[in-house]
Amino acid sequence: MRTFGSLLVRGLIVGLFAGLLAGAFAYATGEPRIDAAIAIEEAGGHAHTHAEEEHHDEEPLVSRDGQRAGLFLATSLYGVALGGLFAVAFTLLRRKLRTGNDAYAALGLAAAGFVGVVLVPFLKYPPNPPAVGDPETITRRTVTYLLTLVIGLLAVWAGGALSRWAERYGDLARLAGGVVGLVGTVVAAYLILPRINEVPEAFPATLLWQFRFASLGTQATLWLLLGFGYAVAVERRPSRSKVVAA
Known part of the structure; x- marks a missing residue:
């Protein structure tokens, strides 16, 4: 062992x-x-101001x-x-x-x-x-990402739990239970979480x-x-x- x-x-x-x-x-x-x-x-x-240009020219x-x-x-x-x-x-x-x-x-x-x-x-x-x-929204984006990470793990757990509960009704019910638990949790969370899109329209x-x-x-x-x-x-x-x- x-x-x-x-x-x-x-x-x-x-x-x-x-x-x-x-x-x-x-x-x-x-x-x-x-x-x-x-x-x-x-x-x-x-289109930078003078101060922005000085900051932009700084070496990373x-x-x-x-x-x-x-x-x-x-x-x-x-x-x-x-x-x-x-x-x-x-x-x-x-x-x-x-x-x-x-x-x-x-x-x-x-x-x-x-x-x-x-x-x-x-x-x-x-x-x-x-x-x-936008660098000013990095905190918000980090928090929302961590929330989706927790929700993802919760969705996997929900899918597994519902799959085990439905196992008594057969293999097909077990599969369906897992899918419903996983997808249902994800969809509900996606509807609640805010939408974030900071990509400029001109970006390819x-x-x-x-x-x-x-x-x-x-x-x-x-x-x-x-x-x-x-x-x-x-x-x-x-x-x-x-x-x-x-």
Whole structure:
């Protein structure tokens, strides 16, 4: 029987590699869109006051080369932290996952985590390039994003709870219950939360959605690798003595 320490170490290692590869995906797909968005923002900044021009000419605290290098550090640290949390969640929820296979349990947990942590917030508040948005509203946008994150996790829990309740009526009812619990919670929350759209009308829609899908792809890569990597790490293999005896 595996100890929690063993499961945690596996989660941290898998998370590290998932974060590195997700960083490579973000570098290849997201960085060119960020550079293009910054170029558009700088090209449209001709109507500045004298004070704004002096502020605009100031060198950024971190250069673009430094930001690109820091991307891999950020995704690696995020992957390690997420891998640790994933291992804790796996340990706590393993018995509630209706499967006798640890690998399937890890994949199911990763899928639920992606939906709740990434997909639900993305559909309501898709990310914008760094050069887009009003800096004065960053607090409001941060709070609303965190709310959607909590709602996403709540929606996954509601879907699972309703699915287990409907299990007595058959597999089809179980599936329908899970969908209703998940989608119903998300729709109700979306109707209550405010709409935020600070993208200038002149900003190219193609570039905007390329950046957003690159961001979503980075998260999908991270969760996909985390799920499959952890599934391989916890998959039970027959011991050598059993193989020899067979």
